Amino acid sequence: MADEFRFVALRAFARPPRLLVVVPYVEAEWVHWAAAGLGALSQVWGGCAGAVVPASVVAHPSLADLMRRMQPDHVLAYTPSGATVEAIRPGVIDQMVGDLEGEARVQSEAFVRAEPWHHLEALEVEQAAAGLRERLGVNATPEMAQETHLFDDPARARLTALTDVGIRPVLGVPFPLVSTPSALAYAARVGVDLDGAAADSRIPEEARWQEGVTQQASTSLLDWLHPSSPQDTLAMLDPTAARCARLERDRFQAEPVVVLGDRPEDFALAQLANLVHGPCMWVPWPDPSAMTITGRFPRWRGTGLPRVTSASMPPAEVEARMHTMWERRPRAFVDGEEVDNKAFECVPVNDLRTSGQSLYVHDQAWDLPRSLPATILPDGSLEASLGLPAEVPPGLDPTRDKWQVLLVAADHPVPPHRVLTGEALYAQRSNPWETFVRAADGGITYSSHRFDFVPKGASLAGTLAAPRLRWPSLPSLLAMAAAPHPVQSSPAGKRTAVAQRLLGSRTALENLADGPGWDLLKTFLPRQQHPSQPKDAWWALKTSVVMSFRALAATPTKPEWTTLQRRAQVDEWTRQGVLRRGLALGCQECPAFEFYPLEEVTQHYRCRRCSADNELIHERWKTDTSEPEWYYELHPAIAELIDKNADVPLQATRHLRQQARGMRLLVGAEFEILRDGQPFVEIDFALAGADEIWLGEAKKGPALGENHRDIKRELGKLLNGCKTVAAHRLILATAAPQWNTATTTVARQELHGLHTAGKYTPDIYLLSAVGTAAPTLELLTPAQT
Template sequence: MAPHDDDNWAAWAAAGLARLSRVWGCSGIVVIPSAAVTHPAVERCLTRFNPDHVLAYVPSWATADGVRPGTINGLIAGRATEAAGEQFEEMLRKEPWNAPIVQEAEAAADELRELCGTNRRDEHVQSSHLFDADVHDLTPLSAVTKATVVGVPRRLVTTVEALAYAMHVGIGESEAEGQITAGQWQEVAARGNESPLLSQLHPGALGDSCPARSHEAALCVSVSRAFQRREPVVVLGDRPEDFALAEVLRQIRGVATWIPWAEPGLYDMWLFSPRKHVLVTSASLTVEETRQQTEERWHKRSFRSIPPEEEERPFKAVHPDAIDIDHPLMVVLKDSWDQPRSLPVTREPDGTLQASLSLAAEVPNGLDPDRHRWQVTLTAPSHPVPPLPVLGSHAVIATGQNPWETFARAADGGVTYWSHRFDFVPSGASLAGSLASPRLAWPGIKSTLNVTASAQGADVRPSPAGKRAAITERLLGSRTALEELAASPGWALLRMFMSPAVPGGCPVGSWWKLKSATVLSWEAIAGLDDHGWEPTARREQVDQWTSQGVLRRGLILGCGHCPILEFYPLSEISQSYLCRRCGGTNQLTSDRWRPAAPEPQWFYDLHPAVLELVENDGDVPLLATRFLRSEHWARQALVCEEFELLVDGNPCVEMDFALATAQELWLGEAKKNDSLANTHRKRKDEAAKLLQGCALAGAAGLVLATVQEQWAQTTVDAVRDEVLGRVRNVDRSLLRSWCDVMN
């Protein structure tokens, strides 16, 4: 977080970038002027960027004097002797400069920490400030890199054009001959790292030299989880928020260019190559102003291939909120980032995974634990953790773990922690004694919901429907098996247990409706009209359900003392049995079983919780989550069954499912019909409740699912109006919420 003033904001951003260019990891860090942090477009991107640390840049007096000449002289004027003044100045130049704009930057950093839920002052803080002097907990880039690191000479970065280029390559200490014209800065800023200007700025640099902000210099690479190559982004405008937007988009998407000059230049034209499509945006300009500036650049290009009226524009002016910022890049150590580990874990009742043992101390190849600091991220592919701000250290450390051993938080779909201990490290400690070895927890989705709802003053409890689904899931062994059941012909078979009359195709005596339940024999099950389900496979399925407890095998028995006829599971049958109604003792003889036959016939009873799940159309949300998990972005998602959100102990809204990915948390509502309600007022109220549920749970959005061909337009309109109304009312918790309507 760089200090800001209106007259020198670019110089202060350059000062922060110059300091950052000397830190290992600068290729994956952003510089944000303090005045830009609250801009909605910047805030949206920073939330998705989800930084592990937010540092306030505190310059030295020497740096402050470079940005504001005369700062030091103004302080030391009037000193008693010239010698004392020289000694004082030498000492002062190294001291932190604590001016009001620095304090404002610290306050902005605190605000961003709260927004992103990272290294907050009231929690565990590993690093909070970046000083001009080297500090122990940050590793210098020079201590790690194997190449000659170069950057734009600091004295040359005095304009926004120079800053636009320095944003790509970083700022170094070396000097250059002569001056760089504004046109040259514009050319190289538009071309980024492809520019030959570095050789002019550093004529003595060796052939293995790398820009300070390049991944190569830091021995790192960027890893993308996006499935498609994304368009380059160009940010127009010369304001701090434009620079900040370009900075963070560069880290999220990998390719972003900042053009802070309004006058079109010939070198801007490389952006409009016919081989690429470019998104043009701005934080300070309207979409129309952005489009006009881009059109001016387009018309000024020096080549024409086809008549202008037939040309297809290879660019699109968009609002910053329209830019896809899902799947941000992850900057990792090149040769050590993908290391499989076998780690013993235990699964808690709420689905949380906890490491059973402390992690073994480990140093990546090429690093020295005495000189270097790094972070470790552990992910479980089948158990993603959304990087939500509320999932702080308390949520991702195992029971009994010392919370002060190291920094830990949810990030990059897993849990990340600082490499070194800092609770207490004795002098001369061994490698195992100096490196962190925490026991971590990967929260289950129920635990995640409890944490996110609690942060909003709400509570979560399973609904009756959710309890039934949880019982069935436990019987079948997994949520996936339950979803597959809902999509299989087995669901139609289970519906036979709730039929009010004998289903077609059932032989006489194979289907009985008793007072407590409906039971079926194998003959009734085999008579189900589904020609695609072979009898052998059907037989195997029934046997599996019986072993799982979904079905219970038993007999229909009567009582010789009262007129009751009841189903008795196999586990309750012996030669003698007690009547459930009157308690009378009966013998297992031919006059007791039904139907009358020389030998008793086996029947099957459906587990009561499964029966209620079928009766209440429990397959609808199961089909919805099954479809969602077939999409690439949610393939490994965690799913929670129906639950209720309570405010002040009172039920507020019931949600049909929750879905957590490595990126975010979603809530959903699934319907058998195509409408949320029968009247406009009720539809509006239902839409309001669902969106309020998303806000209380900290969800990124709402999924509406129906088994019909499409939702009724009245329902779509009701939800859209409610979303727009909440945005107009500046309900900040819902600014990012939106609805994905699924048929």
């Protein structure tokens, strides 16, 4: 198996790095610091794909999932220049230069303005950024991180400047004008110019800032601030200005979001929601006009109503504010009846969910077909035998600019997980210091340039990265995610592995479980009734039940199989080893009848019970016929799977894979997680897609346990297992029409308790009526207080 090769079909993308910038938080100055961070981000190529987060809200529970789904490449601590600090805190440079006079004072002031300022809040920013890197597992090694700081000068941070890449002039909101949340809300849409200035007569009023936030176009206010700008000028955060395009993947459906509230967490929420969910409008003023929501989001591509939320206000307050606004709307009447088509819905932040992914890519270097020869490892992982040749995207300079390379394999997704970085994704015998590698966007991404030893005068191929990569299998991923707790296949998982090997794939096994063949094979189990079969066509021996083809042909199936279909299927199962063809023979010295596979049958055979030698003659076979009849025995692993109701998890994963959009899901069979050498939880199935890991529990009946205590204990184990591997969903699957009330009540209470305590909480989905024509999958909501 280790020497087996295949070619991995890849799609290659070039994109700017995604930056998550942590800025200082001072209550009276937080808008200014946020604007300064936006200004530094606006100058970087790919700032449109980044976000700014005040240090005070890095650990805010409403932002954790959004920051994970943003999948930043670098978490940077913002370090402003002296000039920026002077704009926020006038007079600090005077205090710095002290009593210097004349030319010495001029030079000192110029130096302090240009150099990074190590302000009092720097330690808080550093700690917040370091904790966020650890939590998200961004592009770093245990020894170092590639980029750690963002300065007002992009070159100082070894990042590509927007002006180096763009071909059109860009403008943003002059930094001194961003002094209120409303101005910050508009600046977050178009960018901030740290060096820009505006005449006092052109300082907008609050109403104009609010108009700029709520209107469809984002440039009219910018034109007003810069009346002499060229006609082809673009906003600094316009993707077009950075040679970028927003790409929607895995059937991404943009869902508009409106964020209320004027706090730092609302500012961060709006930026992250814009990257993860689609178009977002931040409304930090308390009394929006009646047409604010309906005017900006009448219907966004038919995706439905915009959802209104807040990170600083409870849902009830959001609902009350929006209700007041809606009551002030202009009334519309049709045939004398008032039309009350409510154009929004209020939801908690944790209820924001969008299918698929979106990302900003280089507009001329994305979705490029590539192929690599790969070795299939014993655990199912793939290792590239070669590295892709380095290529430079159009318009970029490899001696000056940096970019990210993304490789996506449609049939082998790599979910973003904090353990999937560095050596976890390098092929064996690779150089782990060649470049920073991690899982992102359903594939593997790495920095374009080498950061190990690069000799002076090296060629282009010698300066750009071309790593040999590894696509981990799901068992390998789960083992790394659960460390230091060992993961091993459960007895059911081992039986499933045998069945998959016989049938050729997990898909074939799932199709067997969901088709008439499962019921047909079920007749091989002991203690089964066979009223439709001829009595002399099957025998219950001591070791197994054997069937003749006459018995299999008489067994009813749904849908019904013809005799020819049954004959072809039995031959296929025999070829695969699911069934073994042979004879039921007795012994001349003991009365035991046993099944002897075809390959063991000769004119002379030895009794399995007493080892007596026998001849293949009329007296030895089971029936009183002139010639013996072929019988079939079911493989023990398949028989045990059927006996243990393994069709439920198999049908569950089959349904989930059919519902998955875009990239194929990786599926894993039953496994156990050990603690202190003993299994503490058994998981019936696992799935991994482009952005999440799902774990599942499958039951034939409608309950996790017999009583409240059993249900709570079993659910606690499952949630603990999800936490151990950092799974994002827990799927509870049942063949019953629905889960019973006791199970759903306990699950809702557990969710509510975890949410209230701010602890790790996976989404719980209920999959019911598994194996029927219409299974249902629904998200379980927490219990309400």
